[in-house]
Amino acid sequence: MTGAGASTTRVGGYGGLERVPTGIAGLDAILGGGLFEGGVYIVQGTPGSGKTILANQVCFTHAAAGGRRALYVTLLAESHARMLGHIAPLGFFDSGAIPDRLTYLSAFRTLQDEGLSGLLTLLRREAAGREASLIVLDGVMAAEETADSAIEFKKFIHELQTQAAATGATILLLTSAATGAEMVAAEHTMVDGLIELSSRPYGRRSERDLEVRKFRGSGFLRGRHVFRITDAGVAVYPRTEARLREPSRRDHLRGPKVPLGVPALDGMLDGGLPLHSTTLLAGPSGIGKTTLGLQFLGSGAEPGLLVGFHESAESLKAKAEALGLAAAAAIAAGEVGLMWQPATEGLIDEVCDQLLATVRNRGVRRVFLDGLDAMSRLAEDGDRIIRIVAALTAELRALNVTSIVTMETDLTGLAAGFPLSGVSLRGASAITENILLMRFVEQRSALHRMVSVIKARDSAIDQRLRCFAIRAGGLVVEDGPDRAEAILAELQSPAGRRGGE
Structure with missing residues:
Protein backbone atom coordinates (compact mmCIF):
# COMPACT_ATOMS: atom_id res chain seq x y z
CA MET A 1 0.00 0.00 0.00
CA ARG A 239 24.44 17.54 9.10
CA THR A 240 25.17 19.40 5.87
CA GLU A 241 28.64 17.95 5.41
CA ALA A 242 27.28 14.41 5.88
CA ARG A 243 24.23 14.79 3.65
CA LEU A 244 26.27 16.52 0.93
CA ARG A 245 29.45 14.49 1.33
CA GLU A 246 29.28 14.07 -2.45
CA PRO A 247 27.56 16.53 -4.82
CA SER A 248 24.25 15.39 -6.28
CA ARG A 249 25.73 15.37 -9.77
CA ARG A 250 28.95 16.05 -11.64
CA ASP A 251 30.09 19.65 -11.97
CA HIS A 252 29.65 21.40 -15.34
CA LEU A 253 32.53 23.85 -15.25
CA ARG A 254 33.00 24.88 -18.87
CA GLY A 255 31.06 27.71 -20.42
CA PRO A 256 30.98 31.48 -20.89
CA LYS A 257 32.29 33.78 -18.15
CA VAL A 258 29.75 35.26 -15.74
CA PRO A 259 30.04 39.08 -15.54
CA LEU A 260 30.09 40.83 -12.18
CA GLY A 261 28.53 43.95 -13.66
CA VAL A 262 31.67 46.06 -13.12
CA PRO A 263 33.42 46.28 -16.53
CA ALA A 264 36.95 47.02 -15.30
CA LEU A 265 36.76 44.30 -12.65
CA ASP A 266 35.43 41.83 -15.23
CA GLY A 267 38.46 42.77 -17.34
CA MET A 268 40.79 41.94 -14.45
CA LEU A 269 39.09 38.53 -14.31
CA ASP A 270 39.62 37.81 -18.02
CA GLY A 271 35.99 38.53 -18.83
CA GLY A 272 34.23 37.68 -15.58
CA LEU A 273 33.90 34.85 -13.08
CA PRO A 274 34.36 31.27 -14.28
CA LEU A 275 31.00 29.58 -14.83
CA HIS A 276 29.59 27.66 -11.83
CA SER A 277 32.50 28.68 -9.63
CA THR A 278 32.57 30.04 -6.08
CA THR A 279 34.27 33.36 -5.34
CA LEU A 280 35.43 34.55 -1.94
CA LEU A 281 35.07 38.32 -1.61
CA ALA A 282 37.15 39.45 1.38
CA GLY A 283 37.30 42.93 2.83
CA PRO A 284 36.66 45.08 5.91
CA SER A 285 33.31 46.48 6.98
CA GLY A 286 32.10 49.35 4.80
CA ILE A 287 34.38 48.61 1.85
CA GLY A 288 31.52 47.78 -0.56
CA LYS A 289 31.18 43.98 -0.50
CA THR A 290 27.38 44.01 -0.34
CA THR A 291 27.16 46.62 -3.08
CA LEU A 292 29.32 44.49 -5.38
CA GLY A 293 27.22 41.44 -4.58
CA LEU A 294 24.04 43.31 -5.51
CA GLN A 295 25.63 44.40 -8.79
CA PHE A 296 26.52 40.76 -9.48
CA LEU A 297 22.91 39.67 -8.91
CA GLY A 298 21.51 42.46 -11.05
CA SER A 299 23.89 42.07 -13.99
CA GLY A 300 22.45 38.86 -15.42
CA ALA A 301 19.12 37.63 -16.74
CA GLU A 302 19.24 34.45 -14.63
CA PRO A 303 17.31 34.07 -11.37
CA GLY A 304 19.39 35.13 -8.36
CA LEU A 305 19.33 34.76 -4.58
CA LEU A 306 20.86 36.94 -1.86
CA VAL A 307 21.40 35.20 1.47
CA GLY A 308 22.12 37.88 4.07
CA PHE A 309 23.24 37.65 7.69
CA HIS A 310 24.01 41.30 8.42
CA GLU A 311 21.25 43.41 6.83
CA SER A 312 17.52 42.72 6.67
CA ALA A 313 15.68 42.23 3.40
CA GLU A 314 14.16 45.72 3.64
CA SER A 315 17.58 47.27 4.26
CA LEU A 316 19.03 45.51 1.22
CA LYS A 317 16.15 46.67 -0.96
CA ALA A 318 16.66 50.25 0.23
CA LYS A 319 20.42 50.04 -0.48
CA ALA A 320 19.82 48.79 -4.03
CA GLU A 321 17.26 51.53 -4.69
CA ALA A 322 19.39 54.31 -3.17
CA LEU A 323 22.36 53.40 -5.39
CA GLY A 324 20.19 52.96 -8.47
CA LEU A 325 21.33 49.36 -8.95
CA ALA A 326 19.73 47.07 -11.52
CA ALA A 327 19.19 44.61 -8.67
CA ALA A 328 16.47 46.88 -7.25
CA ALA A 329 14.21 46.24 -10.26
CA ALA A 330 15.16 42.55 -10.29
CA ILE A 331 14.16 42.23 -6.61
CA ALA A 332 10.87 44.04 -7.23
CA ALA A 333 10.14 41.73 -10.18
CA GLY A 334 10.91 38.62 -8.14
CA GLU A 335 13.87 37.72 -10.33
CA VAL A 336 16.22 38.05 -7.35
CA GLY A 337 15.07 36.56 -4.07
CA LEU A 338 16.13 37.69 -0.59
CA MET A 339 16.72 35.29 2.28
CA TRP A 340 17.65 36.90 5.59
CA GLN A 341 18.91 34.98 8.60
CA PRO A 342 19.89 37.02 11.69
CA ALA A 343 23.19 35.75 13.05
CA THR A 344 21.92 36.13 16.61
CA GLU A 345 20.06 32.80 16.64
CA GLY A 346 19.54 29.96 14.20
CA LEU A 347 20.65 26.54 13.01
CA ILE A 348 23.32 26.49 10.33
CA ASP A 349 22.06 23.21 8.85
CA GLU A 350 18.56 24.66 8.58
CA VAL A 351 19.94 27.68 6.72
CA CYS A 352 21.82 25.43 4.27
CA ASP A 353 18.71 23.29 3.77
CA GLN A 354 16.52 26.33 3.04
CA LEU A 355 19.14 27.84 0.74
CA LEU A 356 19.41 24.71 -1.41
CA ALA A 357 15.63 24.20 -1.45
CA THR A 358 15.20 27.77 -2.73
CA VAL A 359 17.89 27.27 -5.39
CA ARG A 360 16.19 24.11 -6.64
CA ASN A 361 12.63 25.44 -6.50
CA ARG A 362 13.39 28.77 -8.20
CA GLY A 363 16.03 27.54 -10.65
CA VAL A 364 18.54 30.01 -9.19
CA ARG A 365 21.78 30.47 -11.16
CA ARG A 366 23.47 33.24 -9.13
CA VAL A 367 23.87 33.18 -5.33
CA PHE A 368 25.36 35.92 -3.18
CA LEU A 369 25.97 34.75 0.39
CA ASP A 370 26.74 37.89 2.37
CA GLY A 371 28.45 37.12 5.67
CA LEU A 372 30.47 33.92 5.94
CA ASP A 373 31.84 35.10 9.27
CA ALA A 374 28.32 35.71 10.63
CA MET A 375 27.13 32.39 9.27
CA SER A 376 29.95 30.62 11.12
CA ARG A 377 28.57 31.92 14.43
CA LEU A 378 25.47 29.76 13.91
CA ALA A 379 27.63 26.63 14.02
CA GLU A 380 27.85 25.24 17.54
CA ASP A 381 31.25 23.79 16.60
CA GLY A 382 33.52 26.34 14.91
CA ASP A 383 35.60 23.58 13.31
CA ARG A 384 32.58 22.57 11.21
CA ILE A 385 32.25 25.76 9.19
CA ILE A 386 34.90 24.96 6.55
CA ARG A 387 33.45 21.47 6.00
CA ILE A 388 29.91 22.83 5.81
CA VAL A 389 30.71 25.60 3.33
CA ALA A 390 32.90 23.25 1.25
CA ALA A 391 29.98 20.80 0.94
CA LEU A 392 27.50 23.63 0.30
CA THR A 393 29.54 25.30 -2.45
CA ALA A 394 30.24 21.94 -4.12
CA GLU A 395 26.50 21.29 -4.28
CA LEU A 396 25.86 24.78 -5.64
CA ARG A 397 28.33 24.08 -8.44
CA ALA A 398 26.51 20.80 -9.13
CA LEU A 399 23.27 22.79 -9.40
CA ASN A 400 24.83 25.05 -12.07
CA VAL A 401 25.12 28.02 -9.72
CA THR A 402 27.80 30.72 -9.80
CA SER A 403 28.19 32.08 -6.29
CA ILE A 404 29.97 34.75 -4.27
CA VAL A 405 30.51 34.54 -0.50
CA THR A 406 31.83 37.42 1.57
CA MET A 407 34.22 37.31 4.50
CA GLU A 408 35.00 40.26 6.73
CA THR A 409 38.64 41.12 7.36
CA ASP A 410 40.10 43.62 9.82
CA LEU A 411 40.61 47.30 9.07
CA THR A 412 44.40 47.13 8.83
CA GLY A 413 45.39 49.44 5.99
CA LEU A 414 47.33 48.15 3.03
CA ALA A 415 51.05 48.41 3.80
CA ALA A 416 53.52 49.07 0.99
CA GLY A 417 55.19 45.82 0.04
CA PHE A 418 52.72 43.76 2.13
CA PRO A 419 49.38 43.88 0.30
CA LEU A 420 47.98 40.88 2.20
CA SER A 421 49.03 41.98 5.69
CA GLY A 422 46.29 41.49 8.26
CA VAL A 423 44.29 39.15 6.00
CA SER A 424 43.74 35.51 6.94
CA LEU A 425 42.55 33.30 4.09
CA ARG A 426 43.20 29.99 5.81
CA GLY A 427 40.87 27.28 4.52
CA ALA A 428 39.75 29.37 1.54
CA SER A 429 41.01 26.85 -1.01
CA ALA A 430 38.58 24.26 0.33
CA ILE A 431 35.53 26.40 -0.42
CA THR A 432 36.38 28.67 -3.33
CA GLU A 433 38.10 28.75 -6.72
CA ASN A 434 38.40 32.53 -6.91
CA ILE A 435 39.44 35.20 -4.40
CA LEU A 436 38.89 38.96 -4.64
CA LEU A 437 40.40 41.20 -1.98
CA MET A 438 39.08 44.69 -1.19
CA ARG A 439 41.21 46.97 1.02
CA PHE A 440 41.32 50.49 2.44
CA VAL A 441 44.56 52.40 1.89
CA GLU A 442 45.43 55.43 4.03
CA GLN A 443 47.16 58.38 2.35
CA ARG A 444 47.48 61.52 4.44
CA SER A 445 43.91 62.20 5.60
CA ALA A 446 42.25 60.21 2.81
CA LEU A 447 41.00 56.64 2.70
CA HIS A 448 41.26 55.04 -0.73
CA ARG A 449 39.48 51.86 -1.74
CA MET A 450 41.45 49.26 -3.71
CA VAL A 451 40.60 45.86 -5.16
CA SER A 452 42.79 43.02 -6.38
CA VAL A 453 42.28 39.56 -7.84
CA ILE A 454 44.22 37.00 -5.82
CA LYS A 455 43.26 33.99 -7.93
CA ALA A 456 40.64 32.82 -10.42
CA ARG A 457 40.18 29.33 -11.80
CA ASP A 458 41.65 28.74 -15.26
CA SER A 459 41.81 32.47 -16.01
CA ALA A 460 44.53 34.86 -17.16
CA ILE A 461 43.98 37.43 -14.41
CA ASP A 462 45.38 40.90 -13.83
CA GLN A 463 46.59 40.93 -10.22
CA ARG A 464 47.54 44.62 -10.12
CA LEU A 465 45.63 46.69 -7.59
CA ARG A 466 43.00 49.11 -8.87
CA CYS A 467 41.34 51.99 -7.09
CA PHE A 468 37.55 52.05 -7.01
CA ALA A 469 34.74 54.23 -5.72
CA ILE A 470 31.08 53.72 -4.81
CA ARG A 471 28.78 56.06 -6.71
CA ALA A 472 25.29 56.10 -8.13
CA GLY A 473 25.08 52.88 -10.09
CA GLY A 474 27.41 50.99 -7.74
CA LEU A 475 31.12 50.24 -7.77
CA VAL A 476 33.26 51.98 -10.37
CA VAL A 477 36.71 50.41 -10.77
CA GLU A 478 39.37 52.41 -12.58
CA ASP A 479 40.45 51.11 -15.98
CA GLY A 480 44.13 50.89 -15.05
CA PRO A 481 46.42 50.64 -12.03
CA ASP A 482 48.07 54.05 -12.48
CA ARG A 483 46.48 55.85 -9.52
CA ALA A 484 46.89 52.84 -7.25
CA GLU A 485 50.57 52.67 -8.18
CA ALA A 486 51.01 56.39 -7.46
CA ILE A 487 49.43 56.04 -4.02
CA LEU A 488 51.55 53.00 -3.20
CA ALA A 489 54.69 54.76 -4.46
CA GLU A 490 54.04 57.68 -2.11
CA LEU A 491 53.56 55.25 0.77
CA GLN A 492 56.94 53.74 -0.01
CA SER A 493 58.71 57.13 -0.10
CA PRO A 494 60.57 58.34 3.02
CA ALA A 495 57.87 60.96 3.64
CA GLY A 496 55.13 58.41 3.21
CA ARG A 497 56.76 55.96 5.61
CA ARG A 498 57.23 58.70 8.22
CA GLY A 499 53.59 59.64 7.86
CA GLY A 500 52.57 56.12 8.65
CA GLU A 501 54.72 55.88 11.78
Missing part, protein backbone atom coordinates in the same frame (compact mmCIF):
# COMPACT_ATOMS: atom_id res chain seq x y z
CA THR A 2 1.19 3.52 -0.68
CA GLY A 3 0.09 6.97 0.33
CA ALA A 4 1.30 10.50 0.93
CA GLY A 5 4.16 10.67 3.40
CA ALA A 6 3.96 7.02 4.51
CA SER A 7 4.42 5.03 1.32
CA THR A 8 6.63 1.96 1.48
CA THR A 9 9.72 1.56 -0.65
CA ARG A 10 11.18 -1.84 -1.43
CA VAL A 11 14.92 -2.09 -0.89
CA GLY A 12 17.43 -4.79 -1.53
CA GLY A 13 19.94 -6.35 0.81
CA TYR A 14 17.81 -6.72 3.96
CA GLY A 15 15.62 -9.63 3.03
CA GLY A 16 13.79 -7.50 0.47
CA LEU A 17 12.00 -5.63 3.25
CA GLU A 18 10.10 -2.47 2.50
CA ARG A 19 10.84 0.94 3.91
CA VAL A 20 8.24 2.75 5.97
CA PRO A 21 8.98 6.49 5.82
CA THR A 22 8.50 8.39 9.05
CA GLY A 23 7.12 11.36 7.12
CA ILE A 24 9.77 13.61 8.69
CA ALA A 25 11.91 14.43 5.67
CA GLY A 26 15.18 15.06 7.47
CA LEU A 27 14.88 11.92 9.59
CA ASP A 28 14.11 9.80 6.53
CA ALA A 29 17.20 11.27 4.84
CA ILE A 30 19.31 10.27 7.85
CA LEU A 31 17.86 6.75 7.82
CA GLY A 32 18.34 6.31 4.08
CA GLY A 33 14.61 6.27 3.31
CA GLY A 34 12.83 5.44 6.55
CA LEU A 35 12.34 2.56 8.98
CA PHE A 36 11.97 -1.06 7.90
CA GLU A 37 8.67 -2.86 7.80
CA GLY A 38 8.49 -5.32 10.70
CA GLY A 39 11.34 -3.66 12.61
CA VAL A 40 11.45 -2.77 16.30
CA TYR A 41 13.05 0.58 17.16
CA ILE A 42 13.81 2.43 20.37
CA VAL A 43 13.34 6.19 20.49
CA GLN A 44 15.20 7.34 23.59
CA GLY A 45 15.72 10.66 25.30
CA THR A 46 15.42 12.66 28.46
CA PRO A 47 12.03 14.06 29.48
CA GLY A 48 11.11 17.00 27.26
CA SER A 49 13.43 15.99 24.43
CA GLY A 50 10.53 15.57 21.97
CA LYS A 51 9.93 11.81 21.88
CA THR A 52 6.15 12.00 22.24
CA ILE A 53 5.75 14.70 19.59
CA LEU A 54 7.98 12.81 17.15
CA ALA A 55 6.12 9.52 17.68
CA ASN A 56 2.72 11.17 17.28
CA GLN A 57 3.86 12.90 14.10
CA VAL A 58 5.02 9.57 12.66
CA CYS A 59 1.64 8.05 13.58
CA PHE A 60 -0.45 10.81 12.00
CA THR A 61 1.66 10.75 8.84
CA HIS A 62 1.35 6.97 8.66
CA ALA A 63 -2.41 7.14 9.18
CA ALA A 64 -2.73 9.75 6.42
CA ALA A 65 -1.65 7.13 3.87
CA GLY A 66 -4.56 5.32 2.26
CA GLY A 67 -5.50 2.13 4.06
CA ARG A 68 -2.83 2.34 6.77
CA ARG A 69 -3.52 2.36 10.51
CA ALA A 70 -1.52 3.14 13.61
CA LEU A 71 -1.90 2.18 17.27
CA TYR A 72 -0.49 4.39 20.05
CA VAL A 73 -0.29 2.56 23.40
CA THR A 74 0.69 4.39 26.58
CA LEU A 75 2.05 2.91 29.80
CA LEU A 76 1.98 6.29 31.56
CA ALA A 77 -0.48 7.80 33.97
CA GLU A 78 -0.98 10.92 31.81
CA SER A 79 -4.39 10.96 30.16
CA HIS A 80 -4.74 10.83 26.40
CA ALA A 81 -6.90 13.94 26.49
CA ARG A 82 -4.05 15.87 28.06
CA MET A 83 -1.48 14.53 25.58
CA LEU A 84 -3.70 15.25 22.58
CA GLY A 85 -4.37 18.71 23.94
CA HIS A 86 -0.64 19.41 23.80
CA ILE A 87 -0.18 18.23 20.21
CA ALA A 88 -3.49 19.50 18.78
CA PRO A 89 -2.04 22.92 17.76
CA LEU A 90 0.70 21.28 15.69
CA GLY A 91 0.36 21.14 11.92
CA PHE A 92 0.41 17.35 11.57
CA PHE A 93 -2.56 16.84 13.93
CA ASP A 94 -5.76 15.59 12.28
CA SER A 95 -8.68 14.88 14.58
CA GLY A 96 -10.41 13.06 11.71
CA ALA A 97 -7.84 10.26 11.91
CA ILE A 98 -8.97 9.35 15.46
CA PRO A 99 -10.06 6.63 16.25
CA ASP A 100 -10.46 4.74 12.96
CA ARG A 101 -7.01 5.24 11.43
CA LEU A 102 -5.15 6.15 14.62
CA THR A 103 -6.19 4.59 17.91
CA TYR A 104 -4.98 5.65 21.35
CA LEU A 105 -5.03 3.00 24.05
CA SER A 106 -3.93 3.05 27.68
CA ALA A 107 -2.31 -0.16 28.92
CA PHE A 108 -1.28 1.26 32.28
CA ARG A 109 -3.87 -0.74 34.25
CA THR A 110 -3.21 -3.92 32.26
CA LEU A 111 0.51 -3.70 33.02
CA GLN A 112 -0.18 -3.16 36.71
CA ASP A 113 -2.71 -6.01 37.02
CA GLU A 114 -1.41 -8.60 34.54
CA GLY A 115 2.26 -7.79 34.06
CA LEU A 116 4.24 -8.19 30.84
CA SER A 117 2.36 -11.27 29.67
CA GLY A 118 -0.94 -9.41 29.90
CA LEU A 119 0.57 -6.46 28.05
CA LEU A 120 1.75 -8.73 25.22
CA THR A 121 -1.70 -10.29 24.94
CA LEU A 122 -3.32 -6.85 24.75
CA LEU A 123 -0.86 -5.66 22.08
CA ARG A 124 -1.44 -8.75 19.90
CA ARG A 125 -5.22 -8.51 20.21
CA GLU A 126 -5.51 -4.78 19.57
CA ALA A 127 -2.98 -4.70 16.74
CA ALA A 128 -4.68 -7.59 14.95
CA GLY A 129 -8.20 -6.28 15.52
CA ARG A 130 -7.33 -2.81 14.27
CA GLU A 131 -4.99 -4.02 11.48
CA ALA A 132 -2.29 -1.67 12.72
CA SER A 133 0.87 -1.53 10.61
CA LEU A 134 2.57 0.91 13.02
CA ILE A 135 2.58 0.49 16.81
CA VAL A 136 3.99 2.94 19.35
CA LEU A 137 4.57 1.79 22.92
CA ASP A 138 5.13 4.92 25.02
CA GLY A 139 6.74 4.43 28.45
CA VAL A 140 8.86 1.30 28.06
CA MET A 141 10.66 2.08 31.34
CA ALA A 142 7.43 1.27 33.15
CA ALA A 143 7.41 -2.17 31.50
CA GLU A 144 11.05 -2.76 32.46
CA GLU A 145 10.37 -1.78 36.06
CA THR A 146 7.45 -4.23 36.17
CA ALA A 147 9.60 -7.16 35.03
CA ASP A 148 10.69 -9.56 37.79
CA SER A 149 14.11 -10.00 36.18
CA ALA A 150 16.28 -8.87 33.30
CA ILE A 151 15.59 -12.21 31.58
CA GLU A 152 11.84 -11.61 31.72
CA PHE A 153 12.24 -8.20 30.09
CA LYS A 154 14.48 -9.68 27.39
CA LYS A 155 11.76 -12.23 26.66
CA PHE A 156 9.24 -9.38 26.40
CA ILE A 157 11.39 -7.58 23.80
CA HIS A 158 11.90 -10.86 21.95
CA GLU A 159 8.14 -11.46 21.81
CA LEU A 160 7.63 -7.97 20.38
CA GLN A 161 10.19 -8.75 17.67
CA THR A 162 8.41 -12.00 16.87
CA GLN A 163 5.08 -10.18 16.62
CA ALA A 164 6.56 -7.49 14.36
CA ALA A 165 8.19 -10.06 12.08
CA ALA A 166 4.99 -12.13 11.83
CA THR A 167 2.63 -9.24 11.12
CA GLY A 168 4.94 -6.83 9.29
CA ALA A 169 4.03 -4.07 11.74
CA THR A 170 6.73 -1.55 12.62
CA ILE A 171 7.08 -0.93 16.37
CA LEU A 172 8.47 2.16 18.11
CA LEU A 173 9.41 1.89 21.79
CA LEU A 174 9.67 5.22 23.62
CA THR A 175 11.84 5.36 26.72
CA SER A 176 13.50 7.90 28.98
CA ALA A 177 16.33 5.56 29.93
CA ALA A 178 19.78 7.02 30.62
CA THR A 179 21.59 8.31 27.55
CA GLY A 180 25.22 8.53 26.50
CA ALA A 181 28.16 6.17 26.76
CA GLU A 182 26.60 4.29 29.71
CA MET A 183 23.91 2.73 27.53
CA VAL A 184 24.35 -1.02 28.07
CA ALA A 185 20.72 -2.16 28.48
CA ALA A 186 19.94 -5.51 26.88
CA GLU A 187 17.10 -4.10 24.77
CA HIS A 188 19.59 -1.87 22.93
CA THR A 189 21.36 -4.93 21.54
CA MET A 190 18.13 -6.72 20.63
CA VAL A 191 16.20 -4.10 18.67
CA ASP A 192 16.70 -3.14 15.01
CA GLY A 193 17.48 0.48 15.68
CA LEU A 194 18.11 3.08 18.34
CA ILE A 195 17.37 6.79 17.89
CA GLU A 196 18.46 9.15 20.65
CA LEU A 197 17.03 12.65 21.20
CA SER A 198 18.74 15.18 23.43
CA SER A 199 19.08 18.86 24.22
CA ARG A 200 22.63 20.20 24.57
CA PRO A 201 23.74 23.59 25.92
CA TYR A 202 26.13 25.78 23.92
CA GLY A 203 27.02 28.78 26.05
CA ARG A 204 23.73 30.38 27.00
CA ARG A 205 21.72 28.69 24.26
CA SER A 206 20.78 25.08 23.73
CA GLU A 207 20.06 23.01 20.66
CA ARG A 208 18.05 19.86 20.22
CA ASP A 209 19.83 17.09 18.40
CA LEU A 210 19.12 13.60 17.16
CA GLU A 211 21.53 10.71 16.70
CA VAL A 212 20.92 7.31 15.16
CA ARG A 213 23.12 5.08 17.30
CA LYS A 214 22.13 1.83 15.63
CA PHE A 215 20.22 0.89 12.48
CA ARG A 216 20.20 -2.62 11.07
CA GLY A 217 19.84 -3.29 7.38
CA SER A 218 21.30 -0.21 5.73
CA GLY A 219 23.71 2.64 6.02
CA PHE A 220 22.68 5.89 7.69
CA LEU A 221 24.10 9.34 8.35
CA ARG A 222 26.13 9.11 11.53
CA GLY A 223 26.70 11.82 14.09
CA ARG A 224 24.42 14.33 15.78
CA HIS A 225 21.86 16.15 13.65
CA VAL A 226 19.94 19.21 14.85
CA PHE A 227 16.16 19.40 14.99
CA ARG A 228 13.59 21.84 16.21
CA ILE A 229 9.95 21.63 17.22
CA THR A 230 7.96 24.08 15.14
CA ASP A 231 4.28 24.87 14.72
CA ALA A 232 4.24 22.18 12.04
CA GLY A 233 5.90 19.56 14.26
CA VAL A 234 9.38 18.09 14.38
CA ALA A 235 11.77 19.33 11.67
CA VAL A 236 15.11 17.50 11.40
CA TYR A 237 18.13 18.92 9.58
CA PRO A 238 20.86 16.37 8.75
